[in-house]
Amino acid sequence: MQNCPHCGKENPETDAYCYACGHILPSALPVALRSTTKLEEVYESLEPRRRWGTAYFDQRTKLRLTFRDTNETLLIDVPHQIVLGRRGEDPTPNAADVDLTPYRALETGVSRRHLEIIREHDTVTVIDLNSANGTFLNGQKLMANEPRILRDNDELRLGRLVIRVSFS
Numbered sequence: 001m002q003n004c005p006h007c008g009k010e011n012p013e014t015d016a017y018c019y020a021c022g023h024i025l026p027s028a029l030p031v032a033l034r035s036t037t038k039l040e041e042v043y044e045s046l047e048p049r050r051r052w053g054t055a056y057f058d059q060r061t062k063l064r065l066t067f068r069d070t071n072e073t074l075l076i077d078v079p080h081q082i083v084l085g086r087r088g089e090d091p092t093p094n095a096a097d098v099d100l101t102p103y104r105a106l107e108t109g110v111s112r113r114h115l116e117i118i119r120e121h122d123t124v125t126v127i128d129l130n131s132a133n134g135t136f137l138n139g140q141k142l143m144a145n146e147p148r149i150l151r152d153n154d155e156l157r158l159g160r161l162v163i164r165v166s167f168s
């Protein structure tokens with residue numbers, strides 16, 4: 001195992017990027033740099049796209065959601081944090097920011113406040129908000145309220161609503 005230099009979580013020895021925060025892991029550095037005592041400076045010197053790999057997402061990046069069953073797409077900004085879900089007829093003050101109702105959210109079991117997306121450190125993380133039917137990232141069920149890094153070309157499933165995510 002190796003520890004992520006950014007968030008400290010344990011990752012498998014062979015992985016290149018942290019599963020939790022997206023930061024590059026020691027094993028992905030060139031061998032010559034791995035042994036240096038100034039690893040912190042090495043990380044700082046990496047350009048963001050290298051440091052975060054396919055998780056790199058800056059303030060100019062938009063999130064493109066493609067709904068598998070209808071092939072419709074939705075382009076959204078992630079200013080800091082947004083909530084995906086269903087707003088319904090009479091939205092409450094803490095209703096979802098992005099309403100998925102037009103994309104068959106009710107029929108596919110999406111909760112009113114289903115998934116939170118947070119952008120920080122040039123990455124985005126997704127957090128299942130204890131939804132009734134759960135969230136799956138690339139087929140793996142997310143634990144409620146536990147942030148996971150989102151990467152370009154990941155597949156999200158909210159209840160039975162399957163969404164292909166791309167960064168553009």
Ligand SMILES: [Zn+2]
Binds near residue numbers: 004009020
């Ligand atoms: Zn990490």
